[in-house]
Amino acid sequence: MKHLKWFNSKTAIIIAGALLSAYLILILTVTNLGQSRLKESQNSALNLRVTNYTENLSFFIAANQKNVANLSQKRDVNTYFSNLAAGMSLRYGLSSSLFSLTRTIEQFSLSNKMDNQQIYSRVMIVGLGETIIVDSQPGASFDVSQLPIKQMETLGQKVHLVKGDHGIEVQLLQTIYHQNEAVAVLIAKLNTAVITGLLSTQERPDSGSYLALESRLGDILVWNSLPSSMVSAKLGSVNYAKASPKTIHFENDVQGTPFILKSWFEPVSEEDIFTSAWFIAGISLLALPVFLGLIYLMRVNNKNLILQTQVALSSEQQQKLAKQNGLLQQEIAKRIASESKLAYQATHDELTNLANRTHGMTKLQAAIRNAQAKDNQVLLLFIDLDNFKQINDTIGHHAGDELLKQTSDRLLNSVRSTDIVARLGGDEFLVIVPDIQHQDAAKLVATSILSLFELPFHIEQQEFFVSTSIGMSMYPKDGDNAATLLKRADTALYRVKDMGRNGFGFYDSSMNSNVQRNLMLNMRLHQAIQQGDIEIYYQPILDLQSRKIVAAEALMRWFDPELGFISPEDFIPLAEKNGLIHKLGDMVLLEACTQAASWQSISPITVAVNFSSVQFRYCEQLQETIVDVLLKTGLPANQLDMEVTESLLIDQGHSLMKMLAYLKQLGVGLSIDDFGTGYSALSYLQKFPFSKLKIDRAFINKMATSSSDESLVSAILAMAKSLGLKVVAEGIETEQQARFLQQHNCEFGQGYLFSKPIPAKEFMALLQRERDRKRLLLTS
Numbered sequence: 001m002k003h004l005k006w007f008n009s010k011t012a013i014i015i016a017g018a019l020l021s022a023y024l025i026l027i028l029t030v031t032n033l034g035q036s037r038l039k040e041s042q043n044s045a046l047n048l049r050v051t052n053y054t055e056n057l058s059f060f061i062a063a064n065q066k067n068v069a070n071l072s073q074k075r076d077v078n079t080y081f082s083n084l085a086a087g088m089s090l091r092y093g094l095s096s097s098l099f100s101l102t103r104t105i106e107q108f109s110l111s112n113k114m115d116n117q118q119i120y121s122r123v124m125i126v127g128l129g130e131t132i133i134v135d136s137q138p139g140a141s142f143d144v145s146q147l148p149i150k151q152m153e154t155l156g157q158k159v160h161l162v163k164g165d166h167g168i169e170v171q172l173l174q175t176i177y178h179q180n181e182a183v184a185v186l187i188a189k190l191n192t193a194v195i196t197g198l199l200s201t202q203e204r205p206d207s208g209s210y211l212a213l214e215s216r217l218g219d220i221l222v223w224n225s226l227p228s229s230m231v232s233a234k235l236g237s238v239n240y241a242k243a244s245p246k247t248i249h250f251e252n253d254v255q256g257t258p259f260i261l262k263s264w265f266e267p268v269s270e271e272d273i274f275t276s277a278w279f280i281a282g283i284s285l286l287a288l289p290v291f292l293g294l295i296y297l298m299r300v301n302n303k304n305l306i307l308q309t310q311v312a313l314s315s316e317q318q319q320k321l322a323k324q325n326g327l328l329q330q331e332i333a334k335r336i337a338s339e340s341k342l343a344y345q346a347t348h349d350e351l352t353n354l355a356n357r358t359h360g361m362t363k364l365q366a367a368i369r370n371a372q373a374k375d376n377q378v379l380l381l382f383i384d385l386d387n388f389k390q391i392n393d394t395i396g397h398h399a400g401d402e403l404l405k406q407t408s409d410r411l412l413n414s415v416r417s418t419d420i421v422a423r424l425g426g427d428e429f430l431v432i433v434p435d436i437q438h439q440d441a442a443k444l445v446a447t448s449i450l451s452l453f454e455l456p457f458h459i460e461q462q463e464f465f466v467s468t469s470i471g472m473s474m475y476p477k478d479g480d481n482a483a484t485l486l487k488r489a490d491t492a493l494y495r496v497k498d499m500g501r502n503g504f505g506f507y508d509s510s511m512n513s514n515v516q517r518n519l520m521l522n523m524r525l526h527q528a529i530q531q532g533d534i535e536i537y538y539q540p541i542l543d544l545q546s547r548k549i550v551a552a553e554a555l556m557r558w559f560d561p562e563l564g565f566i567s568p569e570d571f572i573p574l575a576e577k578n579g580l581i582h583k584l585g586d587m588v589l590l591e592a593c594t595q596a597a598s599w600q601s602i603s604p605i606t607v608a609v610n611f612s613s614v615q616f617r618y619c620e621q622l623q624e625t626i627v628d629v630l631l632k633t634g635l636p637a638n639q640l641d642m643e644v645t646e647s648l649l650i651d652q653g654h655s656l657m658k659m660l661a662y663l664k665q666l667g668v669g670l671s672i673d674d675f676g677t678g679y680s681a682l683s684y685l686q687k688f689p690f691s692k693l694k695i696d697r698a699f700i701n702k703m704a705t706s707s708s709d710e711s712l713v714s715a716i717l718a719m720a721k722s723l724g725l726k727v728v729a730e731g732i733e734t735e736q737q738a739r740f741l742q743q744h745n746c747e748f749g750q751g752y753l754f755s756k757p758i759p760a761k762e763f764m765a766l767l768q769r770e771r772d773r774k775r776l777l778l779t780s
């Protein structure tokens, strides 16, 4: 029912409108089509008409030429010219033959008719000497010089045009021959009225046409029924400017004549026919009130519908709407909340709620801008917890997170409300002090932050001591944008870490060049390892008593083609940082053990290999490698000495102790290298299964000049004895040093006094020489 109601009102109006539009479109299309078809057929009908005219005229001219040709061969014509050729005079036979010829010509002129009109208005015979022999109108004037007599002597026949007093004359010329010689020309002037009649057979006074025969000499007006406004005063030409653009025009050649038939036709006026543009416009206009009526009906109908709908809206629907509205509002509120949460998350660190890297950098940039305006200085502190990775690995990630949270709390509590604390990620924090007076004030800030870490952290009922390192940079001294300040504070931080951590340092420009060199070395070190540019040299270690080689210390040598010799003291810390130390360490171990195994047949010497404390981070793997190498090379385990530095003792862990105990059990020796330079805590010495102690060359070197160093060396030697450790003295350069050490029961020594580190080949030669000397001594 509802559907029907709706259909009856609105739909019916729309359908009616659509049908009316379709109807109008149809009418327009059909009438347009009809008009163009009409024009086409009108054009072709007129074309056919004109073509008929030209063909008729062609045929007419050709037929008359034949007619004239026949006349020229008539007996009378022949007789006359025979008599003339025979020299007959007019007085005798010639006058009678001229008489008969004249009669024939006149008869020819009179008898050839068309539609009761004479075809030839004048017929004449003119001799080649331009004398008129016969003329059907003897009284009328005739200009013989117009005739192309010379041409006709060879031509035979021709349609000849002459401009006369009454317009263009058409003459049919025919050469008369006697005994194959041209003797005269027969001229038959065509009646123009016959020609124009022939070309206007289908024209009527109301046909709206204009036809003209155009020639080189001028036009012959054939027909004109065009309105006078369209034709110019000048005879035989149409005023084109005034002719309607719709005027139909043809130009047709009349075959066999020098004429072109030109024709203009006024087309059937569109206004006169049912399908004219006015008619269509009229119909369309008629449709307009119908359209307006429909639109009016639609509006009235719509209003009714709206009214009906409003009335029909039930209270149930209103309730539904209110409910949906409520839900929508809730949804919007939720979205707003989640958007602001997202915005917060985008700028803050989830764990500590501090500003994150991006937000921290934005704040730093803002502080710089502010300082620029007020001519202030900005301090940036880059804070990094020392050994956080190890702590995290040992106590677990959860406790690691707790440590970071507590660090963040301590930092927030220590800084001023105007300072900004941010977390860059991992264990890296930033503190931005937007207005710092001078560098001393900056030192105070850094000291107070360092002191925050003097108190232990309490995590999961355990106490932890964690130190921190701080790198600092300042605006405007070190840079004028956030990125540069951060980079420079980072550089300063690295320097602090290098210097032993738990401290602070300012950026200075010389750091940059160090960083550059380190970057370069870093890159080249990779290449050097790949290309096998790193060699192993061996320095002999001697029994100071017997002065015989008992061991060799394996030392890395890197000769870079561009940078020259690079000391292991430069590239090993670098390799420790970038992790290449594992690769390098494995390489030295394999090479040294291989060499030492091959030297066993010459002398049972030990090989001492340096191990970086970084290599012990993966104890199990390292232990596996050492055992593998010993098995692979066949070097007895007790012929390998591992040299470690004091730094290893600080980062001690359970797995390290287990590994060292295991290796000692195998027979591998363990030496503490560079003794005296670091912490040198005796308690550590006791804990580890060391077999040897190496006194750093710095003490040996200074022994001669400093009595305190001499007594320190004696004390180390005494202490080593009490711990049951053998001692190797490094850096012996003089015989005096060697003797002193020998006297103080130092077992072993190495140094330039005996030999510098040398390539494997040379070392082997050294061993061989020593063996040969021994043999010599034994045999002598």
Ligand SMILES: Nc1nc2c(ncn2[C@@H]2O[C@@H]3COP(=O)(O)O[C@H]4[C@@H](O)[C@H](n5cnc6c(=O)[nH]c(N)nc65)O[C@@H]4COP(=O)(O)O[C@H]3[C@H]2O)c(=O)[nH]1
Pocket: 539, 554, 555, 556, 567, 568, 569, 572, 585, 588, 610, 611, 612, 643, 673, 674, 697, 730, 731, 732, 733, 750, 751, 752, 753, 757
């Ligand atoms: N002035 C002077 N120096 C002497 C004399 N006798 C020995 N030396 C030098 O003293 C250093 C002894 O090695 P180090 O204390 O283990 O100290 C080594 C060691 O800690 C480290 N290193 C060298 N090769 C390796 C390696 O393969 N692995 C590891 N982890 N460290 C290595 O680099 C350090 C420096 O090595 P080098 O430059 O080869 O320097 C060597 C050696 O050439 C002397 O009479 N006078």
